[in-house]
Amino acid sequence: MRPSILAFVPLALVAGAAKTTLAATPLAEFKDSPKVVIDEAWQIIDQEYVDGDFNHVDWQAVRQELLGREYSSQEAAYTALRSALRRLDDPYTRFLSPTEYADLTDQTSGEISGIGVQLERNDQSGVVLVTSVTPGSPAEQSGIVVGDRILLVDGQSTERLTAEGVLQQLRGSEGSQVTLTVSRDSGASRTVILTRALMDLPTVEYSQKTVGDRSIGYIRLIEFNAHAAAQMSAAIRSLSDAGVEGFVLDLRGNPGGLLMASIDIGRMWLQHGAIVRTLDRSSNDETISANRTALTDLPLTVLVDGRSASSSEILTGALRDNNRATVVGTPTYGKALVQSLHGLNDGSGLTVTVAHYYTPNGTDISRRGITPDVAIALSDRQRRELFSNPALLGTEADTQYLRAAEVLEQTILASERQPEAGASRLGRVTPAE
CATH class of the missing domain: 2.30.42.10 (PDZ domain)
Known part of the structure; x- marks a missing residue:
């Protein structure tokens, strides 16, 4: 049995626009026609898509082809638009029906x-x-x-x-x-x-646990929605007030969400250092950094797996490259693209890839993900049992969590041996096997 939770394609979303400036054809020309949405979507891609060559597709010719057809229904127009977008060979640039768009905006709004x-x-x-x-x-x-x-x-x-x-x-x-x-x-x-x-929508779950004779905080982040940062802040503060000596941050199965949420949460763990670097099709290169607002410098271990994607990888990469956390688990998904979300004229929507991102060390994780410092995998049976009953995550039944807790305990011990270094400056710990 598995709780039914609305999921979405791994995304690092930036705020989109409900309206788009249309340069080529006035919407009035297609009034009450399915072509309104086609032209609106085409122009958003034309203006924002990360690849100015459109995967070697003649994007102007695509527009003429789409607008030269007659459509018997809105659904027929949607089908033609989806087909055109597939020519970009980008699974993250996609058309959303009104229902799909409403579901995604609900999910990211929290x-x-x-x-x-x-x-x-x-x-x-x-x-x-x-x-x-x-x-x-x-x-x-x-x-x-x-x-x-x-x-x-x-x-x-x-x-x-x-x-x-x-x-x-x-x-x-x-x-x-x-x-x-x-x-x-x-x-x-x-x-x-x-x-x-x-x-x-609850997106952060946390509890106080014991490893050895030490109190630690376990925080599971389910996705990066608009309330994730506030819920994460509350979790860190509550566990810190309870006297924990370190944290396990569980990002397993987290498909991503809002880019800004990953940045805000990164700043809760990092006092200084870069969080992410983005590069758009105009070669605008932006590095976003911590801003001295960290809520804790206690030792940290991050749990990831092959379904930790996008914003999860941004956060993991920032914590790892800044030597703030030890990463435990299996390689992450490998999705290094940023999307913008747009609402269209008839209530449908569009996600558009607008930038590539890189970890602070300049690593492009596309298709390869982040390899953990400490590798530990689950069998297919273990995974089914754990994720069909999420109450088992972060317990004695969760071997990946137990390994992460062991690593955290060793990091805490190392910080006690080097108190002058400070926990957040000790670097990653790779224990002996």
Whole structure:
């Protein structure tokens, strides 16, 4: 069983524009035509795409070809646009339908309008179960608890729906109502009417743990949304106040998100030094650095895997290249591109690759990722068991976490032997095997 969590293609997103300056053809020429969105998307690519040669594609000819056709529907125009974008051979520059665009903006905003539950479908019984309830949410206020079965949503059976499909039905505009039929412990069903509310998506989980006789902080960052930095700050401060001696930062399975979130979080761990360097198609070269606002200089270990991508790699690269953390796990995804997100005229959207990024040492991690200082892999079975039950992450059942905790303990010991050096200046620790 696996909780249904909305995921998205690995991205490091910068803020896009809801409107784009259109130079070649006035929108009025295509009024009420599917060509409006095609021309709008084409011009965004023309103005912003990172490769000025468009992968050796005649981009002007593509425009003439697209606008020279007649489209029987908006969906037909979407299909033609997707086909044109594939010619760029860039999986991160992509068209988003209105539903996909709304999902992605919800995800990156860190807010969603719903009732405040996470769900999973039980593999054995086939029922959709509540796996968590957000405190203060409409679900909690109506008496829904973990373990409840969701039988009907607005009178429609959940029997043939995935957990994600049920979640989609539970979402809707703030203030709108949804009717649920639920049961508990195989008892009689009951029907409740809930009013949807806007809620923050939790993206940081943390707890205080013990390794040896030392107290450490475990922080899991699920993605880099608009609330990630605030939640990370709260986690670091809370664990520091509790007296931890170091941190394990878990970025496994984190597909990325907002570029600025990775920078803000990097500044919480780094007092000085570069965080990331970006280069756009006009050769504008920008290095973004720490700004002496670190919240802690306690020893740090970072956990990564092959699904740690984009913004996760930006943060990992910054901490590693500045000798701030030891990286443990398996090589990361290897995605070194930055996208801009744009809303289009009809509610659809576009993600556009606008820059390459490099780690502070100038490393291009494209297609190879970041190789950990301390390698430890999970078997396929271990991975399935851990990530189908995230409550096991950061526990005795998680061998990668146990290795990271061991590395952190050795880093803490090293800092005690060299107190004048300061924990944040000790460099990476690669323990003996």
